[in-house]
Amino acid sequence: MSTVVHDEHVPEEAWRRVHPVTPALKGWKTLVAVVVIAGYQAADDVRSAADLLGGPGWLIALGIVLLVALIGWGYAAIAWRHMRFAVTDEAVHLHSGVLFRTQRQARLDRLQAVDVVQPLLARLVGLAELRLEVAGGSGSAVQLAYLREPDAQALRSELLALAAGLRRPSSAAATTPSAVTAAVGTPVTTRPEPAAGPGDAPAVGTTPGTGQHGTAGEAVLADGTVGDTRAAEIPAAQTPVASSSATLPLPPAFEEAPEQEVYAVPMPRLLAATLRSATVVGLVVLVVVAVVSAVWSRDVGILAVLFPAFVGFGGALWGRVNAGASFRAAVSPDGIRLRHGLTEQRAQTVPPGRVQAVRLTQPLWWRRSDWWRVEINVAGYGTSEDAKRATVLHPVATRDEAATALWLVLPDLGVADPRALVDAALSGVGDEGGFTPAPRQARWVDPIAWRRHGVRVTRTALVARSGRLVRQVDVVPHERTQSLGLEQGPLQRRLGLASFVVHSTPGPVSPRVDHLDGRVAAALLDEQAERARTARAAARAEQWMRERS
Amino acid sequence: MTSEPTPAPSQAPDAAAPTSASLPFEPHGVTWTPVSPRLASARLTSIALVLGPVVLLLVGLALATKAVWLWIPAGVVALLALWGALLVPRQVRAMAYAERDDDLLIRRGIMFRSLVVVPYGRMQYVDVSAGPFARRFRIASVQLHTASPVTSASIDGLPPAEAARLRDRLASRGEARLAGL
Numbered sequence: 001m002s003t004v005v006h007d008e009h010v011p012e013e014a015w016r017r018v019h020p021v022t023p024a025l026k027g028w029k030t031l032v033a034v035v036v037i038a039g040y041q042a043a044d045d046v047r048s049a050a051d052l053l054g055g056p057g058w059l060i061a062l063g064i065v066l067l068v069a070l071i072g073w074g075y076a077a078i079a080w081r082h083m084r085f086a087v088t089d090e091a092v093h094l095h096s097g098v099l100f101r102t103q104r105q106a107r108l109d110r111l112q113a114v115d116v117v118q119p120l121l122a123r124l125v126g127l128a129e130l131r132l133e134v135a136g137g138s139g140s141a142v143q144l145a146y147l148r149e150p151d152a153q154a155l156r157s158e159l160l161a162l163a164a165g166l167r168r169p170s171s172a173a174a175t176t177p178s179a180v181t182a183a184v185g186t187p188v189t190t191r192p193e194p195a196a197g198p199g200d201a202p203a204v205g206t207t208p209g210t211g212q213h214g215t216a217g218e219a220v221l222a223d224g225t226v227g228d229t230r231a232a233e234i235p236a237a238q239t240p241v242a243s244s245s246a247t248l249p250l251p252p253a254f255e256e257a258p259e260q261e262v263y264a265v266p267m268p269r270l271l272a273a274t275l276r277s278a279t280v281v282g283l284v285v286l287v288v289v290a291v292v293s294a295v296w297s298r299d300v301g302i303l304a305v306l307f308p309a310f311v312g313f314g315g316a317l318w319g320r321v322n323a324g325a326s327f328r329a330a331v332s333p334d335g336i337r338l339r340h341g342l343t344e345q346r347a348q349t350v351p352p353g354r355v356q357a358v359r360l361t362q363p364l365w366w367r368r369s370d371w372w373r374v375e376i377n378v379a380g381y382g383t384s385e386d387a388k389r390a391t392v393l394h395p396v397a398t399r400d401e402a403a404t405a406l407w408l409v410l411p412d413l414g415v416a417d418p419r420a421l422v423d424a425a426l427s428g429v430g431d432e433g434g435f436t437p438a439p440r441q442a443r444w445v446d447p448i449a450w451r452r453h454g455v456r457v458t459r460t461a462l463v464a465r466s467g468r469l470v471r472q473v474d475v476v477p478h479e480r481t482q483s484l485g486l487e488q489g490p491l492q493r494r495l496g497l498a499s500f501v502v503h504s505t506p507g508p509v510s511p512r513v514d515h516l517d518g519r520v521a522a523a524l525l526d527e528q529a530e531r532a533r534t535a536r537a538a539a540r541a542e543q544w545m546r547e548r549s
Numbered sequence: 550m551t552s553e554p555t556p557a558p559s560q561a562p563d564a565a566a567p568t569s570a571s572l573p574f575e576p577h578g579v580t581w582t583p584v585s586p587r588l589a590s591a592r593l594t595s596i597a598l599v600l601g602p603v604v605l606l607l608v609g610l611a612l613a614t615k616a617v618w619l620w621i622p623a624g625v626v627a628l629l630a631l632w633g634a635l636l637v638p639r640q641v642r643a644m645a646y647a648e649r650d651d652d653l654l655i656r657r658g659i660m661f662r663s664l665v666v667v668p669y670g671r672m673q674y675v676d677v678s679a680g681p682f683a684r685r686f687r688i689a690s691v692q693l694h695t696a697s698p699v700t701s702a703s704i705d706g707l708p709p710a711e712a713a714r715l716r717d718r719l720a721s722r723g724e725a726r727l728a729g730l
Contacts, residue, residue: 482671482697486664498573503697522573529666
């Protein structure tokens with residue numbers, strides 16, 4: 001495999017390997033897979049399997065298992081030898097593969113999220129996997145597995161700091177680490193309060209030197225080029241930052257940005273919410289149907305159907321509890337921090353401005369407690385089964401927490417009274433809260449929920465409301481709109497209605513406003529295209545610590 | 550119905566409000582470029598090539614075996630082909646695109662209409678493709694990709710020169726208005 005041109009920038013000593021225990025951990029997967037497959041096969045024909053194991057066959061079986069394990073571990077060890085990674089100021093480089101080698105280079109200014117994932121086995125031995133999400137669809141993540149947990153944390157801080165636009169100190173500056181720490185650490189003390197509007201934020205900065213970092217993200221939308229701010233990268237530190245020669249790796253160059261917890265999900269609420277879910281309702285219905293038909297037909301055998309059902313539904317419920325257990329969210333200058341998981345623990349960091357859309361949903365059976373599930377679209381997480389755990393911002397929120405979760409993503413909703421807007425969006429109907437509702441004709445196409453269809457456009461975001469039995473609210477910041485669409489079926493055309501669609505990155509949120517008046521929808525399309533354009537032009541830089549000024 | 554003339558640009562002031570409820574798909578001051586009518590020929594030919602042999606086979610079987618019921622599927626397939634033949638030219642006439650200063654509009658559909666607005670700054674890449682069949686009819690299709698997979702922004706049935714021009718134009722405009730995500 002020939003080397004790529006980009007590699008010239010990476011000094012040889014910058015390359016690192018993952019932890020040597022990795023092959024042992026990864027090799028287990030092969031063994032487990034073989035045992036599971038063999039188990040399924042044996043279950044098909046228990047008697048012959050028993051015969052086989054009764055004789056000298058079990059020796060052969062054991063030998064095969066050992067052989068497979070050895071092959072698995074051997075391959076994992078070779079793969080480990082071939083895998084190495086390096087972090088430069090601009091990108092993360094990853095070389096991997098045994099037969100088919102890949103060289104992946106993820107640009108840090110395209111970083112969408114950094115996750116530290118700890119499966120149970122890895123957690124027991126103090127290792128963790130680091131996943132960098134870049135916006136490239138599923139499979140584009142850079143996965144560094146496994147690192148020692150402190151190393152993974154340090155690497156995460158380093159990546160986030162570099163992605164934020166901070167620079168590694170040169171070797172000269174490294175002799176005064178306190179200055180660097182000051183530069184990285186100060187933003188933290190100046191976090192804006194939840195209620196802070198855009199105008200308040202700059203006032204929070206304590207000193208002129210530090211104000212630029214942490215809070216400016218919410219406030220400074222001034223234009224200007226990024227290039228000319230290079231000289232002022234770390235103004236507080238006043239260190240002679242070398243702009244080009246600073247590629248030498250200095251291990252703990254960046255301290256983890258402190259954080260402030262915003263909400264935590266109590267376990268009783270999570271359990272109660274999980275019990276009141278569609279899965280349990282389906283299970284109850286199934287049990288009732290099975291019992292009734294067993295009584296009816298006087299055949300107890302029907303109840304055997306319930307066994308696989310219990311296993312399946314139980315697995316689904318366990319999955320939800322496992323993913324949502326000890327869910328905590330915090331804010332830091334690096335963005336939103338989410339921690340959750342019972343067996344597999346996951347610590348996510350989503351930098352500012354990376355959330356593309358938010359959805360709040362309330363199933364019918366959560367209505368009485370007024371609980372909401374909050375999900376987000378982040379480019380890079382995609383829509384895989386694994387991603388479904390990563391795109392939850394709050395598994396079960398009270399109304400207050402739902403508003404807070406929304407604030408986490410969108411600190412400025414662009415209205416004078418954000419709480420009133422949230423209330424109107426969550427449970428309002430018709431034109432409450434300044435919403436533009438679907439007209440009366442919409443009752444012919446959606447007799448149940450037509451009053452809930454509505455849209456409100458604020459200065460910063462579009463809020464779409466829908467659903468009567470399952471209430472749903474989607475929020476899309478204007479600058480995150482990808483493209484817009486208008487759709488109209490034959491029935492809608494007859495009634496003079498049209499649906500307005502906002503296209504967002506892959507994820508659980510697919511915002512749309514159904515059955516608006518045709519003229520309103522057309523006007524909305526036009527205005528929204530204009531608004532998105534203006535918002536994009538004013539949007540902050542990708543590197544959130546290095547604001548345009 | 551879909552080939553209604555665009556409103557005259559002289560009524561410019563109320564640019565955001567189309568004049569009639571039947572016209573949400575006719576934004577003001579937009580000049581639509583229709584796609585090439587050769588797309589209809591291409592699609593009709595492909596229908597004929599796929600369904601024609603099926604009809605012939607069924608008819609042949611019906612004649613050979615003298616089984617009366619075999620005429621029913623033959624008739625159904627023939628009706629499908631006829632329906633397609635009637636629908637396709639109208640569908641193709643309904644497809645159009647428009648280049649505005651900052652975004653591209655794509656319109657399609659008769660029964661189920663859709664209009665997509667793709668800002669140039671949101672384009673991630675542009676595909677130009679032409680299969681063997683399309684090449685024969687001298688048409689190509691241009692597809693715009695944004696970071697959203699649901700952006701269904703493809704323009705079929707462009708003359709190759711126009712497809713190349715559009716591709717270059719989109720690429721240059723996208724670069725000028727480039728935004729992150």
